[in-house]
Amino acid sequence: MTRGIQARSLDSGDVGEAVATVAEPLLDALAGGEPSDDVDWVADTDRVVDADRVALVPDVHYPYHPSTGMTTNPDVVGALLSALTSRRPGVDPVLAVRSGPEVDTRRTVGYLGFDDVANEHGATVAVLDDAATTDVETSTGTRTIPTPLADAAVVPVPSARIDGALPLFGSLALLARTVGTDPTDATSVARVVKTVDPVGAVVDATYTFTGKPARARALLAGADVAAVEHALARLLDVDTGQIPGFGGAARATDTGERSARRSAASSVEGLDVDGLAAALPDGELPASTEPHRLVRAGYRLYTRVSGDVYPPQLEADG
Amino acid sequence: MTVEPFDPTESVRLAVLGVGNIGKVHVQAARAMDDVELVAVADAVPENRAYANRVGVDVVYDDYANLLRTEPVDAVVVALPPFLHRDAVEHAARRDCHVFVEKPLARTASETRDLLETATAADVLVGVDHTLRYIPAVRRVRDEYATGAVGDVPYATIARVNYGSFARPPAREPLPGWHLDGDAAGGGVLVELGVHLFDVLAWTFGDLEVLAADMDSQIDVPVEDSATVLLRATETDTRVTLHCGSYQWEDDDEFNLTFRLEGLTGTLDADEHLPDSFYGNAAKSAVSNVARRLAGREPEYFGPTYYLGAYYAALRDFLDAVRAGETPPVDGHDGLRAVELAEAAYERAERPRQPPEVPR
Numbered sequence: 001m002t003r004g005i006q007a008r009s010l011d012s013g014d015v016g017e018a019v020a021t022v023a024e025p026l027l028d029a030l031a032g033g034e035p036s037d038d039v040d041w042v043a044d045t046d047r048v049v050d051a052d053r054v055a056l057v058p059d060v061h062y063p064y065h066p067s068t069g070m071t072t073n074p075d076v077v078g079a080l081l082s083a084l085t086s087r088r089p090g091v092d093p094v095l096a097v098r099s100g101p102e103v104d105t106r107r108t109v110g111y112l113g114f115d116d117v118a119n120e121h122g123a124t125v126a127v128l129d130d131a132a133t134t135d136v137e138t139s140t141g142t143r144t145i146p147t148p149l150a151d152a153a154v155v156p157v158p159s160a161r162i163d164g165a166l167p168l169f170g171s172l173a174l175l176a177r178t179v180g181t182d183p184t185d186a187t188s189v190a191r192v193v194k195t196v197d198p199v200g201a202v203v204d205a206t207y208t209f210t211g212k213p214a215r216a217r218a219l220l221a222g223a224d225v226a227a228v229e230h231a232l233a234r235l236l237d238v239d240t241g242q243i244p245g246f247g248g249a250a251r252a253t254d255t256g257e258r259s260a261r262r263s264a265a266s267s268v269e270g271l272d273v274d275g276l277a278a279a280l281p282d283g284e285l286p287a288s289t290e291p292h293r294l295v296r297a298g299y300r301l302y303t304r305v306s307g308d309v310y311p312p313q314l315e316a317d318g
Numbered sequence: 319m320t321v322e323p324f325d326p327t328e329s330v331r332l333a334v335l336g337v338g339n340i341g342k343v344h345v346q347a348a349r350a351m352d353d354v355e356l357v358a359v360a361d362a363v364p365e366n367r368a369y370a371n372r373v374g375v376d377v378v379y380d381d382y383a384n385l386l387r388t389e390p391v392d393a394v395v396v397a398l399p400p401f402l403h404r405d406a407v408e409h410a411a412r413r414d415c416h417v418f419v420e421k422p423l424a425r426t427a428s429e430t431r432d433l434l435e436t437a438t439a440a441d442v443l444v445g446v447d448h449t450l451r452y453i454p455a456v457r458r459v460r461d462e463y464a465t466g467a468v469g470d471v472p473y474a475t476i477a478r479v480n481y482g483s484f485a486r487p488p489a490r491e492p493l494p495g496w497h498l499d500g501d502a503a504g505g506g507v508l509v510e511l512g513v514h515l516f517d518v519l520a521w522t523f524g525d526l527e528v529l530a531a532d533m534d535s536q537i538d539v540p541v542e543d544s545a546t547v548l549l550r551a552t553e554t555d556t557r558v559t560l561h562c563g564s565y566q567w568e569d570d571d572e573f574n575l576t577f578r579l580e581g582l583t584g585t586l587d588a589d590e591h592l593p594d595s596f597y598g599n600a601a602k603s604a605v606s607n608v609a610r611r612l613a614g615r616e617p618e619y620f621g622p623t624y625y626l627g628a629y630y631a632a633l634r635d636f637l638d639a640v641r642a643g644e645t646p647p648v649d650g651h652d653g654l655r656a657v658e659l660a661e662a663a664y665e666r667a668e669r670p671r672q673p674p675e676v677p678r
Contacts, residue, residue: 062489065536065565070487102485103493111537164488286569288488299622306607308617309350311626312342313570315369 005224005231007271010206010217019079019202022270023221026200027083030054030091030153055094055126055152056080057178058204059159059169062100063111069209069216072159074113076204076219080157081121093123096148098178105129128178136195143195145179153199156225160205160216160232164285167238170229171201172245189245193225201228210236211283218271231268235277321416321441323643324392329355330637333391333415335382335406337366340420340447340629341397343620345370347630348395350619354637360385382406386413393418393640395633397447400425400509401502404433411440418445418636418646422513422660423653425504430657434650444650445636448517450478450575451648452628452635455591459577460522468581474558476519477576478511482543482564498539506541508533508663511562513656517648518577519558520655523551526558531663536565547663571596573625599624 008022020027058072066073081093095118099105105127109115118125126148134150136143156171156178163169165184173183175196181188205218220235222228226249233240240246291314303310324330330353334344337359348356358377359370367378379385382398386409393416396406403424410417417437423446424430437444450456463471483497496502503509520526526549533542544563551558566574573596577588593599603621610617620626632648639646 062487063484063493063537063539064487068567100489102489102491107493111539113538116538285487286567288490291570302604302608302622306604306611306617308604308607308621309346309619310373311620311623312339312346312369312373313623313626315342 005220005222005227005268007221007231007268007273008219009271009276010219015073015075015206016079016082018219019076020083022219023080023083023200023202026155026202026221026223027080027087029223030084030088030155030199052090053092053094053152054084055096055148055154056123057096057149057154057156057174058114059157059161059174060097060099060105060108060112060114061169061177062103063108066112066159066204067207067213067215069159069161069207069213071112072157072204073206074117076202076206077114077157078117078121080155080202081117081123085121093121094126094148094152095123096126096128096146096152096154096178098128098180100177128180138195140191143191145192145195149179149196154196155200155202156198157202157204158232159207159209160203160218160220160235161209162211162236162238162285164288166244167242168233168236170203170232170243171198171225172229172243172249176245184244186244186248190248193245193249198225199223201225203228203232205232205235208236208280210280211285212281214280216276216280218276220268220271231273234273236280237277237282319438319441319443319645321443321643324641326641329353330640331355331357331390331392332395332637333357333385333389333393334359334370334395334397335361335385336395336397336399336402336420337361337370338363338397341366341395342369343626343629344395344397344633345373345375347619347633349374350630351634351637353641357391358385358389383409386410386415391415393637396420399496399502400504401496404429404436407433407444408436411436411442414440414442416443416445416640418447418633419653420447421449421517421653422504422509422657423650424657425509427654427658427661430650430654434654437650443636443640443644443646444653445632445639445646446517446648446650446653446656447629447632448514448648448652448656449625449628449632450514450518451521452631453575453588453625454627455575455588456518456577458591459579459586459588460518462586463522463579463581468579468584468586471523471554471556471579471581471586473580474519474523474556475560475576475578476515476558477561477563477574478515479561479563479566479574480511481566481568482507482510484564486567486569498541500541503541504657505660505664506533506535506539506545507543507562507564508545508547508660509657510564512545512547512560512663513660515560515562516656516659517652519549519551519560520652520659522579523556523558524553526551526659528659528662528666529557531666533664533667545663545667547666549659593624596624 064070099108128146131146158174176183176189200223203220208216360379360382396419530548547560549558579586600622607617619630
């Protein structure tokens with residue numbers, strides 16, 4: 001399997017062609033059923049992945065339109081499924097999904113059109129909120145993960161975005177949240193990544209969100225998930241040291257491996273990552289709409305002085 | 319319709335049915351009115367009943383029918399989901415209660431007519447919370463137009479866009495259910511926001527006819543989240559484009575409203591009358607209200623929020639009409655007209671369901 005990162009700008013051609021190109025080495029490997037032994041994460045498990053089953057993990061945390069850059073574009077996932085199933089007709093593709101606590105995952109998946117994408121390409125939608133789990137033996141004990149991720153070759157397909165609690169919400173955070181783990185907890189994230197042992201990653205940067213959306217028209221893909229995460233960090237101008245679990249999940253003990261990863265990240269083929277990074281908006285996630293306690297206190301004082309009434313929208317519990 | 323006026327010395331005994339997002343505003347507005355006794359509220363959601371208790375309403379019910387059977391009330395605010403409006407009005411009418419109903423008055427024109435027949439038969443007054451009329455910037459444009467300030471108006475635009483029941487990031491609150499259920503709500507954004515716009519247009523120009531309409535959804539929700547309607551005002555021959563959408567991220571200090579009249583001698587634009595800064599307006603309003611208090615005058619309720627003041631004003635107008643025994647300024651026929659126009663727009667439009675399309 002090719003170790004480097006493929007990237008693609010969508011300046012020309014459609015998304016299907018771009019996805020097929022950018023993810024070609026990964027797709028070829030998946031189609032050929034190669035074992036996932038060429039990844040840079042420490043595969044902390046002896047589990048045997050069913051090569052016929054591939055689980056794509058899109059970012060569906062809330063039903064934000066993909067043009068906001070806040071969720072994975074279903075067109076990208078559809079193109080991945082199309083390319084995968086055309087290479088290997090017998091493959092059993094799965095979309096493994098979990099939304100945030102604010103919305104039922106089934107609603108999000110339906111609203112974003114992933115049900116239609118799955119139907120079109122013969123994929124199964126596995127909602128992980130209530131999925132069966134499988135115990136996976138690792139060197140540090142038994143880990144429990146949702147079965148749809150335990151018995152498949154897993155490919156996270158994150159969007160390229162910042163997050164309220166994280167400087168970027170890439171493959172690591174996406175896998176952690178999808179498994180049901182706190183994506184801000186470095187130890188948990190590293191443990192999840194080692195257990196799930198993703199075989200590659202495809203970053204949907206057709207739109208990005210870095211304080212504002214941007215039509216970035218880019219895709220990043222590779223079998224080296226650490227390198228893809230590194231490249232995404234570069235695109236969003238984030239130090240990988242700020243990514244919870246990055247250091248713990250990567251095989252960082254070997255200087256040679258680290259150099260290789262850095263080399264891969266710095267030589268993304270097909271995309272001027274730094275040029276695109278410079279063109280992206282520089283900002284943060286909007287502040288919470290939850291009013292600050294000082295605002296509430298000030299408003300209550302005002303109502304006492306003026307005789308005005310207190311707006312229910314300023315109540316702490318909505 | 320006129321009914322028996324109130325004794326000026328007596329309070330109006332009021333109940334609020336439904337203490338969700340807007341019902342809470344009605345509770346607070348009613349509590350601020352000296353001539354209103356907020357007798358009780360009803361809500362099926364425990365958290366909403368707890369809110370009512372917290373702000374000083376001691377009598378709460380989980381079933382509005384039970385409240386109406388039990389409590390002596392003169393008028394009710396119906397702030398329930400639209401699929402319950404007709405039923406709630408029927409229960410209120412049986413108790414001779416006047417009703418102030420959130421928009422849409424009902425889900426369909428047929429259901430609205432049933433509701434109004436019930437109210438008329440019981441001699442109860444019907445008001446509708448078409449709040450947009452009470453937004454100062456809207457009222458100003460309408461009033462200036464009425465004076466002939468720009469002559470005839472061949473063309474007007476009106477639009478309101480928000481994020482509906484969704485929350486822009488970071489989302490914190492659970493996504494509600496019934497707003498996106500066409501059966502419960504009566505439709506999508508056209509009955510959520512569009513009816514307000516129809517009401518403002520009819521209030522400004524008189525009768526309207528729908529010439530064309532188109533609906534769409536940006537994501538695959540069960541109801542439309544955008545609607546665009548071309549109308550003609552039959553009395554003034556004004557062409558109007560109307561757009562409403564529930565697809566745009568919105569902050570608490572934003573109010574995305576367009577109301578613009580292109581007249582023969584100039585333009586009237588609500589944007590010129592909206593606050594440049596909601597925070598600046600809040601500070602200015604707060605200072606003004608403190609000064610009013612010092613002068614012994616009532617505050618302009620919800621003044622710092624800008625748009626919530628419209629809810630107070632609308633309820634105040636309705637209750638004044640009830641006290642006087644007169645037809646409310648925004649009555650059931652206004653509500654019916656808005657629902658009929660929405661229905662006409664739906665009939666004009668054919669909206670196939672589409673998965674999200676992301677332009678590249």
